[in-house]
Amino acid sequence: MKKLASNNIEQFREDLVNWFIEEQRELPWRLNKDPYRVWVSEIMLQQTRVDTVIPYYERFMEWFPTIEDFAEADEERILKAWEGLGYYSRVRNLHSAVKEVKESYGGVVPNTPEEISRLKGVGPYTAGAILSIAYGLPEPAVDGNVMRVLSRILEIYDDIAKPATRKIFEQAVRELIDHDHTSEFNQALMELGALICTPTKPSCLLCPVREHCQAFEKGLQQELPVKTKAKKVKTVHLSAVVIVDPSGRMVIQKRPSSGLLAGLWEFPNYEVDSLEKLKQVMARDNHIVLEDLRPIGKISHVFSHLIWEITAYEAKVENVEQFTETNRKIAFVRDEDFQHYALPVSHQKIYEAHVINGKQ
Known part of the structure; x- marks a missing residue:
């Protein structure tokens, strides 16, 4: 991994965060930083496109506006709310975890890595997203977009299809994250991967951090990230x-x-x-x-x-x-x-x- 020089890190943070503040999409889960709303959005967005999630998210929040509303809902109702999103274990795990939050934490989503990670269905990415976006903690939230962006910026050749590789990117985020703007920083990495630093034909000339990107400098953006092909279905x-x-x-x-x-x-x-x-x-x-x-x-x-x-x-x-x-x-x-x-x-x-x- 090619590290950024310390003086470049400050500029990288500033360039990335300022771009996000100016260019971020208007999405319903960005209306506020309520940890419950952030949590629901992150679970819905796993393996599902943003445009697909928006109407489901809005309906979900209409049906279950608070943790208490969702915790008290029966399974048929929550499955109906999720109908069409697929990967139904996501909503079942979310329901179990929300009931635990209501019963064990007084309806307040935990704000420590140790406690939030013990909730059912809350893996490292979801925990990091909630803690950084809702609570402002400097925790990494590494998804596919973030790994793609950082693999190009830092010229990381480790295979992103391997679970162990996530640790490399989590450590990279810890070194780069803007402690004064954790929410904006993590969301900016995700947004950059979704809009600019795409899997094929990245829009490098529109990228706010291209001057910091090792892959762009060497013309390697099409070769990164390294990802082994999935097995035949x-x-x-x-x-x-x-x-x-x-x-x-x-x-x-x-x-x-x-x-x-x-x-x-x-x-x-x-x-x-x-x-x-x-x-x-x-x-x-x-x-x-x-x-x-x-x-x-x-x-x-x-x-x-x-x-x-x-x-x-x-x-x-x-x-x-x-x-x-x-x-x-x-x-x-x-x-x-x-x-x-x-x-x-x-x-x-x-x-x-x-x-x-x-x-x-």
């Missing part, structure tokens, strides 16, 4: 079916309480790739014969480690209650009931396909 072919009776009731079932998309509701679906196989498994597992099955759409959904390729069907039956499933909780719902159930994005799309194609 697995593709799974599924068949899902919207079973509907003359009164408009449909069958949905609840996913298991642990694992992928835990606790969310979905239409019956099976890992089969043909209509005949779907009929067979429905007859075998659910004791229901669906003669009138017709396709209503194809849905592709990408997770970090796998891809679902779903063929959606619709089936008309006389009574949806003839559908039986011994190891899942089942609900029989009409269109107006869906507002009370949290569904994965893929199954929201299946419902949309039913609305558009199933009534033709």
